[in-house]
Amino acid sequence: MPLPTEHGLKARLIRGTGFFRKEIFSVYRQPRLLLTLVIGPFLILLIFGLGYRDTPPPFRTLLVLGNEDAELAADREDLGGAFGDSIVLEGTTTDAAVARDRLGDGDVDLLIIAPDDPLRSLDAGERADFQVIHGEVDPILRSSIDLLARLSVDEINRRVLAGVVTTAQEEAEEVDEPLIAVRESSSQLVSSLEAGNRSEAQSEIASLRQELAVAESQTESADSLYSSVARALGTTDEQVFTHLRETLETAESEDSDAALEGARELEATLEQLEAQVTRARDLDPDLLVSPFGVRVMQLNDVPRAPGIFYSPGTLALLVQHLALTFAALSLVRERELGLTEVFRVSPLGTTETLAGKYLGFGAIALVVSAALTGAMLLFGVRIRGSMLMYVLVVLLLIVASLGLGFLLSGASKTDSQAVQYSMIALLLSIFFTGFVLPLDQLAAPVQAVSYLIPATYGIRAFHDIFFRGASPDPLVLGGLALYAVALAAGAWWVVKREVASVKT
Amino acid sequence: MHASPSARPVTTSSLTKDYGGGAGVFDLDLDIDTGSIVGFIGPSGSGKTTAVRLMTGVMAPDSGTVEVLGETPAKFSRATRARIGYMPQKSVLYPDLTLRENLNFAASLFGMPYRRKKTIDRLIDFVQLEGASDRLPREASGGEKRRIMLASTLIHGPELIFLDEPTAGIDPVLRRRFWDRFAELAADQKTLLVTTQYVGEAAYCDYVAVLANGRILTFDTPEGLRRSAYGGEMIEVVFSTSPGSDDVISLEKLAEGRFLDWVSTATVRLAVKDPESAFVIIANWAQERGIELDKTETYVPPFDDVFVALVSKLDGSSGGDDAVAD
Numbered sequence: 001m002p003l004p005t006e007h008g009l010k011a012r013l014i015r016g017t018g019f020f021r022k023e024i025f026s027v028y029r030q031p032r033l034l035l036t037l038v039i040g041p042f043l044i045l046l047i048f049g050l051g052y053r054d055t056p057p058p059f060r061t062l063l064v065l066g067n068e069d070a071e072l073a074a075d076r077e078d079l080g081g082a083f084g085d086s087i088v089l090e091g092t093t094t095d096a097a098v099a100r101d102r103l104g105d106g107d108v109d110l111l112i113i114a115p116d117d118p119l120r121s122l123d124a125g126e127r128a129d130f131q132v133i134h135g136e137v138d139p140i141l142r143s144s145i146d147l148l149a150r151l152s153v154d155e156i157n158r159r160v161l162a163g164v165v166t167t168a169q170e171e172a173e174e175v176d177e178p179l180i181a182v183r184e185s186s187s188q189l190v191s192s193l194e195a196g197n198r199s200e201a202q203s204e205i206a207s208l209r210q211e212l213a214v215a216e217s218q219t220e221s222a223d224s225l226y227s228s229v230a231r232a233l234g235t236t237d238e239q240v241f242t243h244l245r246e247t248l249e250t251a252e253s254e255d256s257d258a259a260l261e262g263a264r265e266l267e268a269t270l271e272q273l274e275a276q277v278t279r280a281r282d283l284d285p286d287l288l289v290s291p292f293g294v295r296v297m298q299l300n301d302v303p304r305a306p307g308i309f310y311s312p313g314t315l316a317l318l319v320q321h322l323a324l325t326f327a328a329l330s331l332v333r334e335r336e337l338g339l340t341e342v343f344r345v346s347p348l349g350t351t352e353t354l355a356g357k358y359l360g361f362g363a364i365a366l367v368v369s370a371a372l373t374g375a376m377l378l379f380g381v382r383i384r385g386s387m388l389m390y391v392l393v394v395l396l397l398i399v400a401s402l403g404l405g406f407l408l409s410g411a412s413k414t415d416s417q418a419v420q421y422s423m424i425a426l427l428l429s430i431f432f433t434g435f436v437l438p439l440d441q442l443a444a445p446v447q448a449v450s451y452l453i454p455a456t457y458g459i460r461a462f463h464d465i466f467f468r469g470a471s472p473d474p475l476v477l478g479g480l481a482l483y484a485v486a487l488a489a490g491a492w493w494v495v496k497r498e499v500a501s502v503k504t
Numbered sequence: 505m506h507a508s509p510s511a512r513p514v515t516t517s518s519l520t521k522d523y524g525g526g527a528g529v530f531d532l533d534l535d536i537d538t539g540s541i542v543g544f545i546g547p548s549g550s551g552k553t554t555a556v557r558l559m560t561g562v563m564a565p566d567s568g569t570v571e572v573l574g575e576t577p578a579k580f581s582r583a584t585r586a587r588i589g590y591m592p593q594k595s596v597l598y599p600d601l602t603l604r605e606n607l608n609f610a611a612s613l614f615g616m617p618y619r620r621k622k623t624i625d626r627l628i629d630f631v632q633l634e635g636a637s638d639r640l641p642r643e644a645s646g647g648e649k650r651r652i653m654l655a656s657t658l659i660h661g662p663e664l665i666f667l668d669e670p671t672a673g674i675d676p677v678l679r680r681r682f683w684d685r686f687a688e689l690a691a692d693q694k695t696l697l698v699t700t701q702y703v704g705e706a707a708y709c710d711y712v713a714v715l716a717n718g719r720i721l722t723f724d725t726p727e728g729l730r731r732s733a734y735g736g737e738m739i740e741v742v743f744s745t746s747p748g749s750d751d752v753i754s755l756e757k758l759a760e761g762r763f764l765d766w767v768s769t770a771t772v773r774l775a776v777k778d779p780e781s782a783f784v785i786i787a788n789w790a791q792e793r794g795i796e797l798d799k800t801e802t803y804v805p806p807f808d809d810v811f812v813a814l815v816s817k818l819d820g821s822s823g824g825d826d827a828v829a830d
Binding site: 017021022030337339345348 | 582614
């Protein structure tokens with residue numbers, strides 16, 4: 001005789017646990033499916049992570065010079081260095097046609113054609129352009145070349161300017177000695193005027209005139225140098241020597257006090273000028289032409305390795321894919337097997353069916369998530385935020401993914417169609433969740449697609465928890481929770497249609 | 505045997521499901537009594553499975569009414585569904601669960617308590633799957649799968665049981681055991697509605713509905729079907745020697761156009777109204793003509809023959825009328 005059956009809540013519990021056990025056993029008996037769904041994508045992404053280089057290999061480059069005798073030819077090694085590690089200089093040539101042939105044949109990746117006569121272009125008030133020619137089709141590599149070209153020409157400009165400054169500093173050394181003599185004479189003038197010795201002062205003034213003339217005549221360009229240095233150092237004097245002579249004229253005044261004041265001003269100006277010239281001469285030319293640097297600071301200590309960055313995203317994708325595929329296959333398989341016909345005649349209800357499936361598949365997905373998390377920790381990925389929050393996000397991600405899977409299952413006529421849907425979901429996830437490309441790079445209407453994919457929320461939350469050591473954005477967490485509930489409601493409707501409705 | 509109409513577990517009236525192209529069931533009128541075994545017999549495509557699906561609520565009818573355990577199948581309550589057992593035509597088992605696990609899952613569907621191992625073991629014994637219950641369905645034969653399906657259907661002790669070809673692929677010995685079990689269930693006031701393509705199994709039923717082209721050709725007891733098929737009871741007459749042609753003509757005249765079948769030159773089977781009276785009449789006829797008879801006895805034709813005769817008769821392509829020889 002059969003046992004009496006239970007009723008009410010207890011019977012629902014028995015039915016729910018029946019589904020829970022059934023789903024666990026079914027997956028346990030399909031180790032290949034589990035391996036295919038988890039280990040397969042995991043291995044693919046692992047190999048990708050290990051093999052991926054975040055910088056492209058250096059471009060093999062041929063430098064094309066218009067004239068071997070040109071000034072640039074002598075500096076070609078230096079010119080090559082201006083392009084940094086992103087370029088490997090394969091050689092130089094003056095034959096542009098041969099260079100283009102080599103580029104076309106794929107012998108080199110880039111041609112850099114130097115301007116024929118840069119000085120003539122400058123004299124004509126025009127820029128002297130380098131030409132960079134490449135045959136790259138990959139948009140990312142093309143952007144890299146554009147950036148590289150801009151950075152390289154900036155570096156060349158910087159080097160040219162540094163050369164000019166070095167020359168100016170050398171010139172400054174030539175005017176240094178007469179300038180010291182002028183400054184010493186001015187000090188003596190001040191002493192004479194303070195002592196009230198007008199005749200000695202007149203003699204010092206005469207000497208000063210001569211020394212100023214010498215200093216000025218020795219360095220024809222010194223005046224412009226001084227003025228530019230003076231401007232650079234914050235003074236407003238553009239004609240330094242004119243100013244000095246005018247000050248000297250004040251020191252000749254009949255009024256003793258005015259003369260002394262003029263002499264002191266002259267001495268002070270010359271001391272200041274001497275200090276400025278010395279400072280300008282001693283400054284690093286590189287610093288002068290590139291006075292501003294940049295230091296990028298990171299709020300966290302996340303390693304730059306791409307493998308580490310992509311790990312949480314990979315986890316989100318794998319968990320979603322696993323849960324979604326199991327759920328997508330579940331209902332459609334039962335329909336194909338004819339089991340839903342039996343369910344319709346049994347006292348089975350929608351809620352216990354769905355609860356059993358959620359719990360069964362959820363438990364499997366949770367175990368897989370724990371295993372993947374362990375693997376990530378072994379690979380050196382750290383969870384900087386709350387572990388409790390991490391578990392909550394994983395749970396919500398699983399629930400949402402299962403819900404989406406059940407919806408897809410309802411839309412599938414066969415299990416192969418369900419598999420296709422789950423593969424499309426995986427493909428969508430790779431492009432639209434922020435896994436590879438930042439979400440902000442997607443146009444606003446397209447971002448709506450992103451937020452239909454549970455992994456989008458999961459990846460954003462994981463980045464906060466893993467890397468920033470912070471709790472996920474409440475909007476992201478709340479959004480995922482709401483989405484999981486909405487999908488569960490949809491799944492409830494699908495299951496009700498499958499197991500509790502009469503076919504018409 | 506017959507319960508009052510209100511207590512009938514299954515009642516249908518003009519029940520119709522039209523798939524188009526002549527397929528489906530049409531104008532099904534049935535009243536099934538509690539504690540009876542009702543067989544649905546008919547060739548493939550005759551509408552047996554559709555009729556069961558309409559009665560179990562798997563499918564909604566296009567027209568007509570059906571009431572099962574006092575409810576319309578489309579609106580079965582949980583409690584009503586718990587009183588029904590349904591074995592579909594196809595063996596529907598989870599491929600990744602063993603036969604025992606499938607049975608255990610079926611038990612959970614009906615809310616059977618967790619301590620149910622003994623019940624499951626007993627059912628496995630009944631369907632003779634003791635050594636095979638840990639096999640996966642792909643490792644089991646078709647018959648083994650049908651057996652576990654039957655066990656799954658009966659596990660919760662339903663009072664109304666729909667069995668769609670339960671004996672398909674089952675060996676004759678086990679098939680007989682199944683029918684014995686069905687009889688026990690009927691004796692226990694369970695109602696069974698069984699479809700089968702094995703016409704001979706009609707003999708185990710209390711009532712038989714013969715279906716063809718989606719319609720019930722006749723609904724009767726097995727004996728009633730035999731009578732209906734041949735126009736009366738069948739007897740067999742065996743002559744010591746083959747009768748002459750005059751004797752044959754004389755016998756056929758005596759039968760007056762009723763069913764008569766010479767199965768050999770010395771053996772004839774014929775339909776009669778009352779076998780005992782017929783034996784006397786034939787004995788007198790033989791004596792008058794000096795014919796020696798080996799034996800005269802009642803003949804129970806196999807249901808395969810009954811079915812063919814019945815279908816032929818209802819199609820109007822065979823002879824025989826309502827008149828019955830004495």
